Amino acid sequence: MKPFRYLFCILLITWSCIAVPSASATKSSWTEPIKGEITDKFGTRGGKHKGLDIAAPEGEMVVAAADGAVSKSYVSNSYGQVIFIKHDNGYETVYAHLNKRLKKKGDRVKKGEEIGIIGNTGISTGTHLHFEIHQGAWTENKKNAMNPLTVYSEEAFRPSSVHVHKGSAETKREITVRKGDTLWKISRENGLSVGKMIEMNGLANPNIYAGQMLRLDESREKQRTYIVQKGDTLYRIAEKMGVTAGAIQEWNGLKGETIYPQQPLLIRVDRSS
Structure with missing residues (x-):
């Protein structure tokens, strides 16, 4: 029986060494x-x-x-x-x-x-x-x-709610877009995600242009997302949030007053108010 046990142990060790993908191990x-x-x-x-x-x-x-x-x-x-x-x-x-x-x-x-x-x-x-x-x-x-x-x-x-820019004692609050810049490049350089940049600046899409001013933090304003409910109108939401309908249109790139249930709308709120 001893030789059999010895052979079994060798086979067991050999099998355990075979590279089998393991989710928990990697x-x-x-x-x-x-x-x-x-x-x-x-x-x-x-x-x-x-x-x-x-x-x-x-x-x-x-x-x-x-x-x-x-x-x-x-x-x-x-x-x-x-x-x-x-x-x-x-x-x-x-x-x-x-x-x-x-x-x-x-x-x-x-x-x-x-x-x-x-x-x-x-x-x-x-x-x-x-x-x-x-x-x-x-x-x-x-x-x-x-x-x-x-x-x-x-x-x-889940995206981090706070982004810290490493490499400088004080992060700039705004940046001017230069020729050849992209939102992805600016985001990476400032330790932010593209989604966060879009949210902070009320952009309708990632397209930017030379000379455009972009915010890099939320020190003056914070962003809120309002989910449109059935029966809501742009003016009713504006009154509820304490802003103007025109501002909501600008922040969300809306060309008219049409909105739909479950649509997310960015709302900027002044921290000092």
């Missing part, structure tokens, strides 16, 4: 591909939804969840603009419905490196990232798909 190697609100989870739609849907403002950057190499980068009828990454830890991830792809097949990427811009391409009903993790290679029937929330917590995707 949590530290992952980062969130984007910060935003989870709008749909793994396993919904009768079990057919094999990933997470994460909504975020238009123009936000999507980053690689871990080190690896781009295995696919193309336009799909269903995924839209999509990137696949095979990771050094044995997994493969999918980033779908992008507005723009910044990496091509074969590119090496580092964890947290920008690979695309969030979008609404393919079979999609709003700006969001569809994110999948596969324990092994992606297959057409998605047999290796796993719930990303076994690697991440839901809280991990």
